[in-house]
Amino acid sequence: MDISTRRLAEKRLSRRGFCLAAAATAATTTLVAGCGNDGSTTTGGGGGGSTTLNDGDYLNYALNLEYLEAEFYLRAATGSGLSSSDTGNSTSKTTGGSQVPGLNSLQTQYINEIAQNELDHVRFLRSALAGSAVAAPTIDLTNSFNALANAAGLGSSFNPFSSYSNFLIGAFIFEDVGVTAYHGAAKLLTSKTNLTAAAEIHAVEAYHAAAIRSQIVAAGSTAISTANAVENVRSMLGGGNETTLSATGIVAADSTNSIGFERTPDQVLHIVYGTGGGAGVKGGAFFPSGLNGNISVTQA
C-alpha cells in the first residue's frame, strides 16, 4: 500500500475503527462482541486534556498497559493470570487466555522470560505509585483478538493461545505499541527518576519487540503476512508509526533517521480500544470498560 492509499484508508477507517469495520465485514448490524463501547462518545468526558496530567497519571497509564501484557504472557506461560496481590482486585477482571500447548523447551523459555518481565513491570509500577496505583481494569483476551483479526481480514476469530505461531502474532500486537507508548510518555514526565525508569522499561519492551519480530520473520512468509495485516490495522488506528515487518524491517523506526516511533496516549488508546480517531472513546477491545486512571478517554 503506498502512502497516499494508506492515508486514504486511514481517513476512512480511523473514524470508525476496527470494531465497526469488523461489524461490516460480518454483515451484521450488531457490534462485534468485545467492542461494546465502540463508538460511544462523551462530551467533555474526563481524563486527558482538560486537566493537567502529572507523572502519576502517566505511570498509571503505563500500569494499565503492563496489566494487559502481564495477563497475556502469564496466561500463555502458565494458564493463570495476575494474582490478586498484583492487581488490587479481589477477583480477576480478565477474561480469556490459556496456556499455549505444544511448546518446545526453547519456546517455553521465551514465554517465561517475557512473562516475568511484564510481571516485574506491574510490580515495579505498583510499588512506585504506591497508594495511587490503579487497580487492574477489565481486560478481554478473547473478543479483542477476534475483532482485531476480523478487521485485519484474517477471519472471524483468532486465538493467540492456540499455538506458538499464533502466540507470536498476539505478542506482536502488544510489544511495538508498548515501545511507542513509553517513548511518547518519556518527555512528558517531570521527575528524572520517573524518566529513567520509563526509559529503562521502554528499552525492555524494545528487546521484546525485536525478539518477537525476528521470530515471526524466521517463521516465514505466511507469518509475516499475518503480522503485517495486523500492523495495517494498528497503523490506521494509531496514527501510522509502523515499519512493515520484513527481514530488513525488524526495527520499528522512522525510515529517514532511524529514530524509533512514539505515540501519544490518545493514539495508544485508539489501538488498545480498537477504535479509530476521534474524541470521547471510553473503551473497547482489550479494555472493554476503558483504562483506570486519568488517562482513559480519548481527547482527539
Place this chain on the structure above:
Amino acid sequence: MPTTETQQLDEVIASSRRRMLTLGGAALAGIALSSVAHAQSATLTDADYLNFALNLEYLEAEFYTLAASGQTIDQMGLGLTGTGTQGTVTTKSGGPSSCKVPFANTLVQSYAQEIATEERNHVKFLRGALGSSAVAQPAIDLYNSFNTLAGLLGLGLTSFDPFADDIHFLLGAYIFEDVGVTAYTGAAPNLTSSTNLDAAAGIQGVEAYHAGLVRQVIYGLDQSSTTLGAAGTATAVAAAISKLRAMVDGSNSVSSTMKDGDDIGLGTQQVMLNGSSNLTASAIVNASTTGSINAATTGNTAGSRVFARTAAQVLAIVYAGGSGKGGFFPAGLNGNVK
C-alpha cells in the same frame, strides 16, 4: 587454526594482553573508576552528550557497514569531519573489503544490512542535529580491539575476527548493542532539551531492538553447533562478554553476591510465575528479573528494567579498560566526554 592473521594477532596483543590480563579485575575496576572521576568533573551540555553518542554511532556504523558491505561509512557517502581530531579506521590486513562477512544465513545478512543502515542514519541524524559542533570521527580500531577483548574473556581465546562468519559477526554486534542501550539510558535524564530527550529515547529504543535481535538470533543459532563449537559455545562467549563489561565498567562489580553485576549474559535464568518457582527462562533481555537468582542483590534494577550506565562507565568499556583511550578508540573519543 594457525594463520598469518592469528600470528599477527599474537604479536599485536602481546603487550596489551599481558598488561590487561595481569592487571586482573580489581585493577581494571580501579582504572575505570579513575575514568569516572575524570568524566564527571565538568558540567556537560546536551551537545556534549549528543557528541558522546555520535562517537559511539560512528563506531557502530563503521562496524556494521564493513560487515554488510565491505566499505567504510565515508565510502557510503557519510561525512566524517568536525571538531577534534579526525582518525582512520583500523581493519584487518585485507582492508575494508576483507571485512565483508561471508554470510551463510541470508536472514543474518539481512539483519546486518538493516542495522548498518540504521546506524548510518543515526550518524547522519546526530551530525545534522549538532551542525558545526559535531565532532569528527575519531580513530576507530576494529581489529586489535576485538583481539584484546577476546584475550580478556578468560576463555582461552587469543583472537577474534567478528567479520569471519555469521556467529562471529553476531557476537561482535553483541559487544556493542547492549552498551549502546545503557549509554542512551544513562544519558537521557541529563538532557535538558525535550527535543533532544525525545530523539535520544527514540534512538535508545532502536538500539534495544538491535540488542534484542542480536541476542535472540545468537541464542537461537547456538541451540545447534556453530563454527565456534558445540551448541552452547556462542552463549558462553556472550555470557563472558557480559561478565567482562560488568567488571570493566567499574560499578556493580562482579562478586559472589552479585553474580552478574550490571550486565546479564545470554543463557538461562530461573523465574517465578504465579507461585511456580524455578521455571526456566531465557535471558534475551539484558536486565535483572525479580524472579531470578540476581533479584536479592540488584535492588536498583530489579523489575526487569535495563541498566543505565554513566558516560564514564561506557568509556571504560569501549576503551577496554584503558584510561582516556584504548580498545575501540585508540586515540580516545572526540568531544568533552572522553
